[in-house]
Amino acid sequence: MTGDRTWDLAVQPTPLHLRTSQFNVANRWTDELGWTLPSVYSSIASEHAALRNACTMSDLTALATYSLRGADVGSYLNRLAGGTAGTVKVGASRRAVMCDDRGGLIAEGVVMRADTADWKLTLPVRCLDWLTLSARGFDCDIEDVSDHVCAFAVEGPSSCAALLAAGFAGLEALRPGGVRQLKVGSAGVTVMRRSATGGLGYEVRCAVSDALFVFDRTRRGAELFRPVLAGEQVRSLARLEAGHCRLRTDYESALIAREVDRRSPLELGLGHLVNLDVGPFTGKAALVRQKREGAxxxxxxxxxxxxxxxxxxxxxxxxxxxxxxxxxxxxxxxxxxxxxxxxxxxxxxxxxxxxxxxxxxxxxxxxxxxxxxxxxxxxxxxxxxxx
Amino acid sequence: MTQPNNSFDVAIVGGGHNGLVAAALLSKAGQRVVLCEASSRLGSATTATTLLPGMRVPQCAHVVSGFPMALIRKLKLKRHGLAILQKNMPRVALDPDGRHIPLGSSLKASREAIFHWSSRDAEAWSKFSAKLDALTAAVTPLYRGQAPQLMPEAFSDKLAWIRHYVRERRRGRSSFQDLLKLMPSNVADFLDLALETDLLKGALALEASLGSYHGPSAPGSMFYWSWQRASEASGRGGALQVEGGPAGLTDALASAATSTGAELRVSSPVASIMVQNERTTGIVLENGDEIAAPCVISTISPKTTYLDLVGAGELDAGLVRDIENIRMRGTSAKVNLALKQLPAFAKADETLLAGRLLLAPGLMDVERASNGQKYGALPHLPVMEVTIPSVLDESLTPEGRHVLSATIPFVPFEVDGGWDTAAGKLSQQVIKTLGEYAPDLPDLIMAQETLTPPEIESRCGIEKADWHQGEIAFDQALMMRPTPQLANNNGPLKGLFVGGAGSHPGGGLTGRPAVNAADAALHYIKEQRR
Incomplete structure (x- = not known):
């Protein structure tokens, strides 16, 4: 992607920038992981109302996406993230927490598996170094595909109906956490039923070259449901309402955190994402100790x-x-x-x-x-x- | 399936001197012990090589430096054939013209020899030696036993730090000041400030950097020197010469171990260490045999032990990174010669030649020799430590014949142009240098053997030719050795102990890492049975 970037900016525009800038009435921007994202499109109140009562769309590009390949991806992910991340079945996804040796939370992410060999790990932080380091001894290649994947979310109570109207056939059968590959027009998309906002929601991923086409097609197809574009601020508020702790707000990644800011998944209420009874994973000994001694x-x-x-x-x-x-x-x-x-x-x-x-x-x-x-x-x- | 005879209390990986010490100690303590050595003979760095029929020479290590006398007594090694020919083997700064300086045998003798070079240095010698001994004395207690804890929790562990501190403070202000000033500094500056005789400085600088990657001007080289001196000082016998060379020691150890029931298996390379629920359950040999043992002591390098035998997947990722980052870079080569007779070193009698001969004309020659290896070049003028073990040891050669063993530091592991051509060049240079000291030596050579660092790795099983299995420097010593998480055999995997040179206190034929590992293993076994 680096070669055909038409923008020469320190903060990179997302593949959906043409649309996000077009609809950004308030012209308030923020940046996440080096991407330009709308902070507020019109007003927090109206965006929140749409999110909780109708349907919103938002740009999700500000996630680092890693593609994992190889024979040992499952055991690699188990070792990397809480002993559970590698147990994801085909067509499913699950939240996963990565810890460092001392049990400090590096980041909470999502592992999704659209196909037998197609594993993707999305994280709110770039940590290719840590991922590569963890791959020693496993047959697992890790590639940062953040620049090649466009992601947006369709969220709200009517999001399922909206996506069905936009031609995402069969989505009503998708269970929470489910992942499905679909065709929208000629573009292949991967849809995951998961939303960090606590309500119904879907994440749509497609190639960067198809980004505008898929986004426009979804927005126009769902016209009847009046999708509202939601900015980072309202998403952040919705995630707070959903009770999720957020990187850089509620905790700091253990890879860069000061000693006093280090938090373990147990301290953050993410204990259900680690399984202390299964084989070795990074940070297990420290977490077992913390569980025994109490946080x-x-x-x-x-x-x-x-x-x-x-x-x-x-x-x-x-x-x-x-x-x-x-x-x-x-x-x-x-x-x-x-x-x-x-x-x-x-x-x-x-x-x-x-x-x-x-x-x-x-x-x-x-x-x-x-x-x-x-x-x-x-x-x-x-x-x-x-x- | 595990055979009944393949079930032991302790399995030891690696049959070097450390492995044998652990085997002897643990079988003496009543444990059922099996030791697996990859090569066809025990001993690793201590093996002897036969240059000509009836002429044997120590292949790698040529002195038994710092092996504790207490351990010899405890394992009754003399009953198992160990014959000590000399203790506190003196060093000699060799001079082509015969003005040699004996070091270490007696202060008076050294001082008199130095008078021939410089009266100023002769006067300064006692003070200099005292300063050096004070430094050694400061680290010797740290050398013995387990290293102090990095983050002491128990009161006794905190007390250990306090005791070390108080002991040093009681020596007085100037001594404490010297310790803090000199420990992180370098050998070259220290020598330059104290002495002026170049031969003396060269010999001391060579002594200080044998087995180290760095030359005498490198920061921290003072620590390395003190640590090496502590290894000799802590053994009570200093550097020992043993009948048959260091192989005599490992033969005695092997005999002691088998006499108490330990099973020593050669040609049994270990493929992996079995781990279940963060506990070791045994080892798997390359031929597929499984040996069940709740306790495994590995005396091979910590890197291979953890990354290859255990597997990175069993460890936390950060620990894997730290283990990968252990610096291992041995830079020593060996040249072994079979000689028709004792070469004529100028004005040197047999007592002098029985010592460790340091061939280094000056401090800058040692420093210059250390430079090339960083960039893959051979030293132009090699410096070396030479022993002629056959002067005292009649078991090695027929009457009148002699063998010479030279350790050449600062030889790169990977050399420009490849070892095929460089090996010959290296031995030529070494023999030429020896010829400058004993002009008849090149004509006396009956047979010779050159061991380049890669050959030391392949033939003696010393990974990267680093006999310390990880450079000895501040960041890789004491409670940071091999890595802070694994120090003092307190690693994440229960039942796995690292007892090779890679753990505290480091390389050399001291057997101390194995003693520490055996202690920890016995403690673990007792705890398990409780």
Missing amino acids: HRALVGIELDGASLPEGRLLSMSTEIVGRISSLGWSPARKRIIGLADVRAASLGVNRQLSATGSDGRPVSARIVPRPFYVCPNAHRTPPDAH
């Missing part, structure tokens, strides 16, 4: 009283500071201020009455609440309810 910190969901965001980020219990709020936002779905906070394990359970400092300097009461903040039953139904 010192935990990432928890919190709800705050009031309608204005608090000033400070520190959480205190009576006079003692017990943690730090890592992400915060007004949840239109919950009609409350919600957030994720990194708190000391000792302060869990005994007395959940916490407080933060409000914008007026007064304490704002906060409660630890179970995640996720937003649950959409439709996300788990097959076929999903039509909207």
Whole structure:
């Protein structure tokens, strides 16, 4: 791709840039992994409403995509990510967490397998070095295909119906996490039923050369469902509502994190993604030790009283500071201020009455609440309810 | 299927001196031990080679440097045929004109010899030696036993650090200052500041850099020297000469091990180490035989042990990277000669020639010799350490005949133009250099053998010809050896211990890594049975 880039910019435009710039009324941009992405297209409120009640489309290019080939991909992925990532069946996908030797979370990603030999790993961080390093002793070739794959998401309650209308035949039968290869016109696409926003959603991947064609075709075909383009900010808010912890916001990749910022999957509530009972994987010994000895910190969901965001980020219990709020936002779905906070394990359970400092300097009461903040039953139904 | 006779308590990979020490110690402690050696004979670096019928010479190592006398007593090696011909083998700075300087035998003798060169140096010699000995004394306690813990948790481990610190502080301010100042510095500066006699400096610089990749001007070379001196000092007997060469030691060790029931198998290359649930369960030989043993001690290099025998997939990825990054680069070649008679070194009697002869005209000659190998070139003027073991050892040669063994440092593993032509050139240069010291020597040669670094690897099984199985430098010593995660036999795989030169305290015929591994293995076995 490097050769035929028509843009000579430090921050690279995505394959969908012609469309994202065309619809970006607010002209607010952000960058992720070196890609230019719209931050807000029109307004957060309208985008969020569409995401939760109708249908949105967004550019997903800001993910590093790695293609894995070889005879040992399954065992390689098991060793790389929690002992479970390699168990993905053909036509399925699963979330996976990569840890370093000391059990620090490097990133949470998704492994998808469209075909027997077609394994893809998507991550919110580039770490080809770590992936290659982990491949020693395995027959597994790793290639960074981020520049060759275009990805966009179609999300919201009516996303299934919208995609069906756009010609993605048979999608209603796709189970959560399922992956299917389809033809849209002459272009081959891979659709995965998975959304980080907590509701129903699909990720569509195609070759960069087909990007605009597939995107336009989807948008026009789904015209009846009025797909709204959703920017990074609203996606970020939706992911918070879904209770997902986010790289660079709620945790830092262990490959670059300072010692105090290192977090293990157990501390972040991702313990279900590692299997401590199976064969060796990177970080297993450290995680087993942590499980035995107990983690010192935990990432928890919190709800705050009031309608204005608090000033400070520190959480205190009576006079003692017990943690730090890592992400915060007004949840239109919950009609409350919600957030994720990194708190000391000792302060869990005994007395959940916490407080933060409000914008007026007064304490704002906060409660630890179970995640996720937003649950959409439709996300788990097959076929999903039509909207 | 595992045969009943293929089930042991401990399986040892590698039949070098370390493997044999571990086998002897563990079988003495009542364990059922099997040792598997890939080549057809035991001994690895200590084997002897027959140049002509009846004329044997140590193939690689030519002195038993730093083997603990306590271990000899414990394993009753003298009863198993070990005959020590001399202890504290002296070094000699050899001079073509006969003004040799004996080093190490007695302070007085050295001082008198130095007087012929420089009265200033003769005066400074005692002070210089004391300074050097203080440095050695500072690291010797670290050399013995396990290395202190990198991150001590138990109080006793913390106390070990405190004890080392207090011991050094009690020597007084200037001694402590010297330790901190000199340990990271280099040999060349240290010598230049203290002495002026070039021959003396050259010999000391050669002594300091034998077995090291770097020359005497490299930072950290002082540490390497102190570490090597500590290896000799900690053994109580210094460098030993053993009847039959170092092979005499391994023969005695093998005999001690078999007498207590250890099974020593030669021509049994190990294909892999079996691991289940992060525990070793045994080894698989290349012929497919499985040997079940809950405890495995590997005395081959940690790199091969973990990456090839265990497999990278069993380890954390970061650990694999650290193991891959262990620097192994041996740069020593050997030239072994069979001689018609004792060559005529000027003004040298047999007592002098029984020592370790250091052939280095000056400090800069050692430094210059060390330069070429970094770029794949042979040293123009090789420096070398020479022994003539047959002076004291009559078992090696017929009456009147002699064998000479020369260790040449700074020979690159991969040489420009390939070893086919370079090997001959190297032996020519070595013999020419020897001829400058003993003019009749080139005419006395009956047979000769040149071992280039690749040949040392293939014939003696010393990976990369590095007898330390990983360079000895600050970052690869003590609790960082072989890597911080694996130090003190505290690796992630239970039941697997690394007892070769690659683990603390390092190479040389000390047997100490094996003693440490055997201790750890016994501890592990006891814990398992509890």
